[in-house]
Amino acid sequence: xxxxxxxxxxxxxxxxxxxxxxxxxxxxxxxxxxxxxxxxxxxxxxxxxxxxxxxxxxxxxxxxxxxxxxxxxxxxxxxxxxxxxxxxxxxxxxxxxxxxxxxxxxxxxxxxxxxxxxxxxxxxxxxxxxxxxxxxxxxxxxxxxxxxxxxxxxxxxxxxxxxxxxxxxxxxxxxxx
Amino acid sequence: xxxxxxxxxxxxxxxxxxxxxxxxxxxxxxxxxxxxxxxxxxxxxxxxxxxxxxxxxxxxxxxxxxxxxxxxxxxxxxxxxxxxxxxxxxxxxxxxxxxxxxxxxxxxxxxxxxxxxxxxxxxxxxxxxxxxxxxxxxxxxxxxxxxxxxxxxxxxxxxxxxxxxxxxxxxxxxxxx
DNA sequence: TATTGTTATACTCTATAACTATA
DNA sequence: TATAGTTATAGAGTATAACAATA
Numbered sequence: 001x002x003x004x005x006x007x008x009x010x011x012x013x014x015x016x017x018x019x020x021x022x023x024x025x026x027x028x029x030x031x032x033x034x035x036x037x038x039x040x041x042x043x044x045x046x047x048x049x050x051x052x053x054x055x056x057x058x059x060x061x062x063x064x065x066x067x068x069x070x071x072x073x074x075x076x077x078x079x080x081x082x083x084x085x086x087x088x089x090x091x092x093x094x095x096x097x098x099x100x101x102x103x104x105x106x107x108x109x110x111x112x113x114x115x116x117x118x119x120x121x122x123x124x125x126x127x128x129x130x131x132x133x134x135x136x137x138x139x140x141x142x143x144x145x146x147x148x149x150x151x152x153x154x155x156x157x158x159x160x161x162x163x164x165x166x167x168x169x170x171x172x173x174x175x176x177x
Numbered sequence: 178x179x180x181x182x183x184x185x186x187x188x189x190x191x192x193x194x195x196x197x198x199x200x201x202x203x204x205x206x207x208x209x210x211x212x213x214x215x216x217x218x219x220x221x222x223x224x225x226x227x228x229x230x231x232x233x234x235x236x237x238x239x240x241x242x243x244x245x246x247x248x249x250x251x252x253x254x255x256x257x258x259x260x261x262x263x264x265x266x267x268x269x270x271x272x273x274x275x276x277x278x279x280x281x282x283x284x285x286x287x288x289x290x291x292x293x294x295x296x297x298x299x300x301x302x303x304x305x306x307x308x309x310x311x312x313x314x315x316x317x318x319x320x321x322x323x324x325x326x327x328x329x330x331x332x333x334x335x336x337x338x339x340x341x342x343x344x345x346x347x348x349x350x351x352x353x354x
Numbered sequence: 355t356a357t358t359g360t361t362a363t364a365c366t367c368t369a370t371a372a373c374t375a376t377a
Numbered sequence: 378t379a380t381a382g383t384t385a386t387a388g389a390g391t392a393t394a395a396c397a398a399t400a
Binding site: 030031032034035036037038039040041042043044045046047048049050051054065069072073075076077080084088090140143144147150151155156158159160162163164165166167169170 | 207208209211212213214215216217218219220221222223224225226227228231242246249250252253254257261265267317320321324327328332333335336337339340341342343344346347
C-alpha cells in the first residue's frame with residue numbers, strides 16, 4: 001500500500017510551529033513521502049528524467065523529443081499537412097510552424113505546395129532529413145534500451161500498454177478543457 | 178506486442194515521394210502508430226493530460242502542480258530551508274525563489290529567519306496557507322479519483338509502484354546530466 | 355463561414371551564470 | 378572555499394488571439 005497517504009491530511013495547524021524550534025522535530029529527516037499518493041507527481045518526475053536522457057542520448061544529432069516525433073511522423077507519412085501533424089502529435093499549429101522553420105533551415109524538412117488545397121503544405125523530409133532520422137532512430141533505440149534496463153523490460157512494456165490505453169480513453173472521454 | 182515498431186526503420190528514401198502523389202498512399206489514413214515503441218512519448222502525453230486535469234480541478238484555489246507540491250512539503254515539514262525544498266522536489270533553487278515570492282504575496286507562506294544559519298530561511302505556511310492547502314488536498318483527491326477511474330484503480334496503483342521504483346533507481350544510478 | 359498557415363503575446367518551466375551574505 | 382538565497386537571462390513548451398489566403 002504505497003498509497004496510504006493518498007488522502008493524508010495536512011499537518012494540523014497546532015503542529016505547525018517550526019520543526020527547528022520543536023525539540024521532537026529538531027534534526028528529524030524531512031518527510032519525503034508526502035506526495036506518495038499523487039500519480040501525477042511521479043509521472044512528472046519520471047517524464048522529466050526520461051526526456052533528459054533522450055536529449056542527452058540524441059545530442060549527437062541535436063534533436064529534441066518534440067522534433068524527433070515530428071520527423072518520425074513525417075518520415076512515415078510524407079506529404080502530410082501541418083494540421084495533420086499537429087493533430088497526430090497534439091502540438092499547437094502555431095508551435096509547429098516555428099519547429100518546421102528551424103528544421104527547414106537545417107535542411108531536414110521541406111514544405112511543398114499541396115496539389116489539392118492551396119492553403120496547405122505537403123511536408124517532406126529532405127534526403128538529409130532521412131539520413132539524420134535514421135541516425136536519430138538508432139540513438140532513440142539506445143535510449144529506449146536504457147529505459148528497459150532501468151524500469152525492467154516487463155515494467156517498461158506494462159507502462160507502454162497502460163499509457164496507450166489511457167491515451168485512448170482520455171481522448172475519447174472529455175478533453176480536460 | 179505493441180512494441181513491434183520499437184526499432185522500425187525510417188521509410189526508405191525511395192519511398193518518400195509524396196503520399197498524395199503516390200496512388201497507393203492517396204487518401205490512406207496517416208500512420209499514428211509510429212511512436213508506439215517510445216515510452217517517453219506516451220509518458221509525456223499522459224503527463225500533460227494529467228497536469229491539465231490537475232490544474233482544472235484545482236482552479237478554485239488557483240494552485241498549479243508545482244505550487245501544490247511545495248505547499249504539501251512545507252505543510253508536512255514546517256521550517257524547512259529553501260534548499261531542502263529544492264532538494265526534495267527537484268525544483269531549481271532560483272525557480273523556488275520566484276514561487277515563494279508569489280506564495281508569500283498571496284499570504285500563503287512565510288520565510289522566517291533560521292535560528293541556526295543566518296543565510297537560510299525557515300519556510301512555513303501561514304494559517305491561511307494551511308486552510309488553503311486543506312482545500313487543495315480535497316480537490317487533489319478528486320483529481321486522483323478521476324485518474325483511478327480513467328486508468329482503472331489497479332493500473333493507477335501499478336503505475337505509482339513502477340514509477341516510485343524507477344525514481345529510486347534512476348536517482349541512485351547516474352543522473353542524466 | 356470555416357480552415358490553413360502564420361505572427362504575435364504571455365506565462366510556465368528548465369537551465370545557467372553571477373552576485374551577496376554568510377558559513 | 379563552499380553554501381543559501383537572490384537576480385538575471387535564455388530557451389522550450391503551452392495557450393491564445395488575430396490576420397491573410399483559400400476552401
